[in-house]
Amino acid sequence: MRWGLLALDSDNVQSYSDRELFSIIRDGVRFTGMPGFAGTETDDQIWDVVDYLRSLR
DSSP, X not given: OOOSOOOTTSHHHXXXXXXXXXXXXXXXXXXXXXXXXXTTSOHHHHHHHHHHHHHTO
16 A cells, blocks of 8 residues: 555545545554544544545546
């Protein structure tokens, strides 16, 4: 898995499953500067972000 700045509508981002996107947003990505949002957002709010990402297709 290659990490870096990616366009949210890119094939790279859109190729992840909904569950993978949820986990990335909730838990973050170690050593990349991508924080996890489990402590500040509810699971429902994180699913809303996943839904938004899907709407960018």
